[in-house]
């Protein structure tokens with residue numbers, strides 16, 4: 001008969017196992033080297049700036065050149081704010097899933113030959129009224145409620161110059 005205070009075999013096995021586990025934890029604790037202290041660099045890397053195409057600007061100080069320069073810069077501001085999400089910084093229109101999903105590619109705005117197929121009036125109407133697919137759904141949204149006609153012409157003036165831009169070293173969307 002087992003005496004008072006003598007544990008049954010199963011309990012002893014469990015205690016042994018716990019002891020072994022504890023012992024191995026202690027061993028691992030001592031054997032594992034202390035983590036290397038990491039020094040956090042005080043330098044913060046600069047936020048990457050989007051690389052917009054460098055379109056040539058008229059340099060003259062005559063009223064015509066000044067007005068044209070203003071229009072191009074305003075067009076750039078609009079395009080690189082409202083249009084690049086879909087058409088891309090460079091106007092290539094191939095940089096997102098939505099553009100791939102419409103079934104055909106929009107024109108490459110940086111391709112002179114492709115853009116020459118689009119008259120100024122067609123360009124303006126595409127912008128003002130949007131472009132619809134065969135089902136009548138907008139593939140390109142209309143901008144009439146967002147941009148004034150002058151702003152639309154400024155964007156057109158800018159886009160017409162995209163083929164003349166030097167391609168930047170990298171393109172950050």
Ligand code: HEC
Nearest residue numbers: 082083085086102106107123126131132139140141143155
């Ligand atoms: C929501 C995405 C989206 C935005 C934002 C957008 N477009 Fe488009 N755009 C399209 C798609 C898609 C087409 C092609 C439509 C088609 O052919 O079915 C298109 C077509 C055009 C066309 C007709 C020629 C071509 O590329 O096929 C012009 C011009 C154009 N966009 C200019 C602009 C301008 C300028 C802006 C900014 C004011 C702009 N788009 C903003 C999606 C967009």
